[in-house]
Amino acid sequence: MREGLQSCDTCGLLSRPAADEGEGRCPRCDETLEFRKPDSLQRTWAFLIAAAVCYIPANVLPVLTTTTAAGAESDTILQGVVLLWSPSGWPLSIIVLVASIMIPSAKIIALAYLLISVHRGSIRNNEQRIRLYRTVEFIGRWSMVDVFVDTFTAALIQLQPLMSVEPGPGLFFFAAVVVLTMLAVESFDPRLIWDATNMREVRYD
Amino acid sequence: MYSRVYNQPLADTSLVGCPHCDLLQRLPELAPGGSARCPRCNEELWRRREDALNRTLALTIAATVLFLVANSVPMLGLTIVGRAASTTVIGGAAHLWQDGQRIVAGLVLLTAVIAPALQIGFMFAIALGAHRERPRRWVGVLLRHHPTTRLWSMIEVMMLGVLVALIKIADYATVIPGMALFVLGVLIFLLAGIQANFDPKEVWDRIEWADTGSRRERAENRLAETQG
Numbered sequence A: 001m002r003e004g005l006q007s008c009d010t011c012g013l014l015s016r017p018a019a020d021e022g023e024g025r026c027p028r029c030d031e032t033l034e035f036r037k038p039d040s041l042q043r044t045w046a047f048l049i050a051a052a053v054c055y056i057p058a059n060v061l062p063v064l065t066t067t068t069a070a071g072a073e074s075d076t077i078l079q080g081v082v083l084l085w086s087p088s089g090w091p092l093s094i095i096v097l098v099a100s101i102m103i104p105s106a107k108i109i110a111l112a113y114l115l116i117s118v119h120r121g122s123i124r125n126n127e128q129r130i131r132l133y134r135t136v137e138f139i140g141r142w143s144m145v146d147v148f149v150d151t152f153t154a155a156l157i158q159l160q161p162l163m164s165v166e167p168g169p170g171l172f173f174f175a176a177v178v179v180l181t182m183l184a185v186e187s188f189d190p191r192l193i194w195d196a197t198n199m200r201e202v203r204y205d
Numbered sequence B: 001m002y003s004r005v006y007n008q009p010l011a012d013t014s015l016v017g018c019p020h021c022d023l024l025q026r027l028p029e030l031a032p033g034g035s036a037r038c039p040r041c042n043e044e045l046w047r048r049r050e051d052a053l054n055r056t057l058a059l060t061i062a063a064t065v066l067f068l069v070a071n072s073v074p075m076l077g078l079t080i081v082g083r084a085a086s087t088t089v090i091g092g093a094a095h096l097w098q099d100g101q102r103i104v105a106g107l108v109l110l111t112a113v114i115a116p117a118l119q120i121g122f123m124f125a126i127a128l129g130a131h132r133e134r135p136r137r138w139v140g141v142l143l144r145h146h147p148t149t150r151l152w153s154m155i156e157v158m159m160l161g162v163l164v165a166l167i168k169i170a171d172y173a174t175v176i177p178g179m180a181l182f183v184l185g186v187l188i189f190l191l192a193g194i195q196a197n198f199d200p201k202e203v204w205d206r207i208e209w210a211d212t213g214s215r216r217e218r219a220e221n222r223l224a225e226t227q228g
Helices: A040-060 A077-084 A090-119 A126-156 A170-187 A192-204 B052-070 B089-098 B102-129 B137-152 B155-169 B179-197 B200-206 B212-227
Strands: A014-016 A064-068 A071-075 A163-167 B015-017 B024-026 B035-037 B044-047 B076-080 B083-087 B174-177
Touching (some): A014 B015, A040 A077, A040 A170, A064 A126, A090 A126, A090 A170, A090 A192, A090 B155, A126 A163, A126 A170, A126 A192, A126 B076, A126 B083, A126 B102, A170 B102, B052 B102, B052 B179, B083 B089, B089 B102, B102 B137, B102 B155, B102 B179, B137 B200, B155 B174, B155 B179
Antiparallel strands (some): A064 A163, B015 B024, B035 B044
């Protein structure tokens, strides 16, 4: 960016914008080039705040309703974790706890930290921050586990009048949290982490 | 407004900007199997694969067959006091749809069926199209969108979800793991294998450039000017 060159996010080609034209297109793969992802911070904040809002109903509303001869019972995600906890089933309980509760909340906190540090022009811990970004990017998709668990449990247990399982309203909000945090990660431009450091280098040379 | 003007490529094509920290650097020539990382942020910039296209094509053909099988046979079944039920991947999404959870059903269909289908299909077309010495433009279009299909393709996540559901249900009923479950298990490794063997940079280096038309136009204009 400092040299006025643009590198293509898609095919990796480095190219020079035509004079007076500003940002152009990649001559190799036709991608529209931007020095940084457009409005990266605003978009990431928007997705992140939406995700944080959905996070509350996702945990308060039931994701599954089990109907048996004895009556109906609704479970939230946390209750599902508790139900899975047994002498033989505790590893599963931990998988669901990590994927459905710890990963989404850790993701929201981590992204908020990255955004705030970029806003403040922080030049510290760049390596750790980029590593944090990569970790969030890598583990985010695993939060979908609970959506699949509930989908297939509900699809399979359809034995009226004996027992049936229906998805609850919490499932929609939970899926929304997963998708919104994934979109937030995608709209964040990791190069912003380094920009404050780059500026400083300019001052020194 | 998006610009319609093409940038000028640099004379030195080994110069790149790191996608994660924008550090300007020169990519070294690599031996097959070697990889280059950014010295500042440690992002892997390029890993050169051996015989990338043929291996990718072979794995993709296998993945196509397995994907078709996985979506046409039952994945999970159960029996309880003489009654039996079974479901396929699509059946799971269809049931959510009937229960009124249409958006979630769409998301399940997207991440478990549509995105993997596109991921495998795109890769199949790319591997075939890149066999030309100078791959056509459409190969670049697919190559451009392939990472998006990969992002939303979550077969491995679904697999974990199905296993958790299976053990959960085993408390109430006898669960019968279906054929599709095993096929999906193999498919996950094939998809990882495709990812490990494919070298997008190798294809990008040979592809027909997007600005070919406009470059020819400019050359023709210059020719017309000198003649006129």
